[in-house]
Amino acid sequence: MAYRSQKIANWYFKIALLLFVLQVVLGLWLAFNYSFTVSQGVVDTFSFATARAMHTNLLVLWMLLGFMGGTYYIVPEETKSEIYSPALAWFQLITLVVTGVVALVGFFFGWTQGRPLLEIPRPLDIVVVIGALVFLFNIAMTMIKARRWTAIQGTLLGGLVFLALLYLFGIPFYKNEVIDWYYWWWVIHLWVEGAWELVTAAILAFILIKLTGVDRKVVEKWLYVELGLFLFTGIVGTGHHYYWIGAPRYWLWFGGIFSALEPLPILLMLIDTMNHVKERKLEIRNPLTWTIAIGCAVLHMIGAGVLGFMHTLPQINYYTHGSQVTVSHGHLAFFGAYALLNLLVFYYAMPKLKGIDVYDPTRGKIGFWIMSGSMTLMAVTFGIAGVLQSYLERVLGMGYMTAQSYMQLWMRVTMVLGVIFFAGLLVTVTDLFTLRPARAKNK
């Protein structure tokens, strides 16, 4: 740690981790709902819908807090200056966390916007926007005052502004269900396959420079190429969500072709990461940080690139759309691309914030491998359930619940894997909260 104001990042990380734990607890409850019969009385008070709203909103909240914390850590080092206003950073953290808690409690009592992933009620949306504006102002002012611009901080700021702008399209009430979904995807798709990718690419580039010592010019050059490809394929690629919503037929072509290209930038990012690691100029001090960086690139490729590609062609998507196939892709993509990216930031920054140069990686390694292994298997079991559903319900025309009964076994296996994942997560979180220096023999 070189700058005092970086310390605020630690609080963002810690709260993000606790919310991650809560997210997985709710995920287990959802899996239980699929695996066993929940009685009418329980369903009437705490429905699957409410739990799902909590599970998904916690995901967004903890990941955004992780990104923000990461930004507060990175920007001082990139600009070589302190954060413009640590007080605003505090204010913004408290605002967002309080809003999140109010929203979660509200869901339980039926206070909701009622649109998947965007359940946060409109009055709270305004608070979220204020929080985001304060954050952007703080970051932008830091950069402007420092008068030092790098491609990494430009990308980071650009991605965050883009992210905040897109959120606005999720706030209005749309009378027409078709138009509603059209703009819903501006938030969801253009976030995860646009703005979040920008933030991720910038953070990954920063950490790679620090870890490998590879020339900044080289890293930033590839950053530009990746971003160009991400946005070229990703923006029009939004069309793969417009096949069956009542939008014009040409989206089958635009969506199909552009999203078939979407794995390319992810593949480039993977190759690029491997190359930087191979040509490193610094010695490996914390092997776990490296493992997570490579795990992130690999699972990002499999979860987002391969699994996404597999059911993005209209001919396949006609049968798999809105089935557990989507769930399989969603889980591994979010975990690979964004959960591991956040964990990479945590494992890079938290030891430094604590003043630990080389940390003891034993527990972290256990946590990483348990989580990555069980999540990969979960993608497989969700995938099996999804293929069964597509075939039985969509191709053979069986009733919804009849098809579900054949899938139940796989949902039970998923639940067991979920429990294993949870164990891995607890190990990881405990480790990050109680990081210790490695024993002397490593030195």
Add this chain to the structure above:
Amino acid sequence: MSKKVAFWIFMIGTISSALLFLWLTWDTHRQVEVLSNADKLSPEVVAGKRVFEKYNCNDCHTILGFGGYYAPDLTKVVKRVGEEGIRYRVTSPEKAFASSSRKMPNQGLTKGEIDKLVAFFTWVGEIDNNDWPPQDSSRRLTRGEEVMVASAGLSPGAAVFQRRGCMNCHSLHGKGGSFGPALDAIGRKLSMEKIEHYIIDPKAVNPKALMPPQKELSQKETEAVARFLANLQ
């Protein structure tokens, strides 16, 4: 490749895709008016959308394929279970799903709210969305229907039985739902007239019947399906 070239790859890639996307967005807005029958978006339908959102239906059910995957898709729900079927499920889910392994919460909707909800679903069902979902496609029989129609000697009643949602509750040869009894040998118990009567007013034949009256079926459809069922012995 220099950093400058890389920068221009970034700029051109981003801007070209964004411009194309914005142009398509403009055109989509124009065409959706027709594809979604926007002229039929009455205040009743819009109010129904608000009801749909108020009760967070969309976090268990998908609509147009988006939402929770815990319960059936609602795009063509009116066609599949009928208006009465929707009313029955929303008003008394504890009865409708009593023998189902998955329950639906009773959220105490008023009758007015349910009317609006039905209007909303009716409008959604008419959207021209490239014939999705396949299981409710009207352009072709599903494989299950084909098998069934063939095995029943191409009876039109068999097609009605599948297409009008009877199989959401009843099963034939182990295929179909389990809320209602299996109907493999129903012809042994009930005559064609009795079955016809049952479909129109279940409680009149069996006071303990849970099945809602099938008001959506035309007289011809009712006859056809009753003839088909009476022959299952």
